[in-house]
Amino acid sequence: MTQSGAWLLVVEDEEPTRRSLSNYLVRRGYRVDEAATAAEALRAWDAHRPDVILLDLGLPDLDGVDVIRHIRRAATTPIIVVSARGDERDKIAGLDAGADDYLSKPFSVGELEARIHAVMRRLGGPDGDPDGRLRLGQIELDPARRAVTVAGSPVHFSPREYELLKVLLSNQGRLVTRERLLRAVWGLEYAEAREYLHVYVGRLRRKLSEAGVGPLIEQMIATETGIGYRVAASKAATPAEAPTSG
């Protein structure tokens, strides 16, 4: 599926990588801006307000994490971090600064495109639903009633489980770090209590799976080892598939 017309900004200081990526993306129907430095990137972002930014963290003039912070001050433009750094701390720093997803080099161009689609599906955003409900596949969360249904049947969750699911569903198409989830659900002082998260995500998955989602749940709320959880984005597909229950 080609997203014709979507405007991408590829920020990459390695010229061969940048050229190869941009050649491919252009032929896939995107409009592509290229930037080799952070300064160029911020200029291009100002000029065109691209739909998605692919950002290499190791830039010659400014750390990529600072670029993310700078952009996040002004806009929620989806940012996919692309980096050759192996350290997980870099990924977490990028995500915590506001990046939506992370790709480690080397990656396949197919994977890159899938991630671009995922963050773009979020563009309209679940928050934009007129009824305020969050939907992911058959799962529907109604904040007004604090109720969760799977294919229309109610599923019972404890308050913490409900909060966790709400945060996850609000971050569709994104990679959410464990720290962010812990802070949002348990509070600041629990930012290191990873075992909580492990247990609660396990319970969420089990309940949702038993309620009818099935093994697909492992992909809808996927574990990104050492970093956090990647929530699938199904908004583009959801309105057509989801049974209208309201």
Added chain:
Amino acid sequence: MCPGTLDGAQSITQELAGSLWPAAGGIGIDTVKLFTWGRRTPGRLTGPRSVPMVAVVILATLAGSTLVVAAIRAVVPDAAPVYLLAVLAVGTLFGTAPAVVTSIAGFLLYDFLFVPPVLTFTIASPDEWLNLLLLLAVAVVIGRLAALQAERAQEAADRALEAESLYRITGVLASTRTVGEATPLMLARLAETTAMDRIWFGLGPSPMEEHIVADTAATEALPVPGWHVVLQRLPDGPMRWVRTHVGRAGPRRSPRAVVFRIHVEVAGELLGSLWALRGRAEREPDRAETRILSAAAGQLGQAVVRDRLVEEATSAEILRESESLKSALLDSVSHDLRTPLATIRAAAGSMLDRTITWTEDERLAAFQTIDAEAERMGRLVRNLLDLSRIEGGALRPELAALDVGELALQAARRIHSGGKTIRVEIPPALPPVLVDDVYLGQILANLLENAVRYGGPTIVVQCRDLPDEGAVELSVADDGEGVPMRALGHLFDKFYQVPRTDGLSRRGMGIGLTVVAGLAHAMGGTVRAERSVAGGLAVVVTLRTADPPAELEDRSRVPAQASQ
């Protein structure tokens, strides 16, 4: 008076005076001597006190007093105080018992000589009886008090002396870094102070397993551990010496010398022993000596523990540093391998996408990219291998007379210039250089890649003939920001990264230039880094020229040593 005592004390005071006031040693000795000139408490005598000697002194004192009493009796009605003075003197000098003896003897003598009827022990008047008995009582009390006073003064002086001796002995520990450094001097001083013939210090859980750290008579064989006298330190009881043995108890023969052992322990853990040897005829250590030996053992124990902690901390530090270096290297290697790999996957993946129809030119460009990036990866792997060969001294260059200009042009053509200009300037009639073409290719590729990555838009490769030195200089210069002067000298160090002022994370592994230097040295060349004419960095490699024609004939391997 009491020669044994004075000898021991004097040697200490002389030493002390010598070390504390080297210029005024005499004064020091005399000063302290005043205090040491007196009797010592019985248990601390440095040799059995001679009873006849004391008796002679008592008799002499009494005789003297009697003469004085006889002489002044005409003037003074009662000469009894003169005897009291004699008792006082004996008490001060020799202690309680001699003072009591003097009192009784004086009482009898006074009775015999001066109390009527004279020259008998009979006392005529009951008044005289009372007088004499009172005199005796006063004499005994005065003698005892004088003795106590002298004892206290002596004790205070001894303690001060002991503390100073101990300070002098264990102070060595504070001024050296390790126990091993401190012990030779420390034990020598300890032996001197405690009048031991030999002292040694062993570390180990038992006498049989000890290794000797220091020994004041290291050239002589150590006595076989057997019967020895060990210092027992009871929790709040006194210290005492107990005869014991280690190993199989042999016959308790009278050895020529007595071996003393003091446990060196800290917090209940036995670390080793302090051993002391004294000639057979000698007594066991007195209280002062025992205290010094015990304190020295305690200090040694503390120092050993301190050494261990320092050692543990150091090795932990080294381990952590090497771990962090290892992980930094792995991080760099993975980063530097992933970057070209990402390009290759992007280019190859694009070509594999069936939804896209690529033109022939696009296809060609993609394959060129893949080829160039694969070569870059190959170069990186080669650098890593070369680095380990350089470190292992395993470089075996195959030297041949080659045209350096041609090699430079080839390298410049192969490198991915990323839009930058690479100018190769080769003077005509450059002599051939004696190089391994693979090594020189690697050197040029590393230098050019660095220049492309960190330099400005123009890179200049130059060659210069140095006929007098039989060498050709090959330089790769850029017009970038260059590196700070202080970093120039470190550029060829392994894993060295030019410190960044902008706080950005490190880039690259810091092995490319190390490999350049190693390979150049292996071919008999040299490298240096300097500021380029354009203000950037210039790396200059000096290569040996091939002496025509003899060297040309001999193209066989020339052994070369890798040196870093």
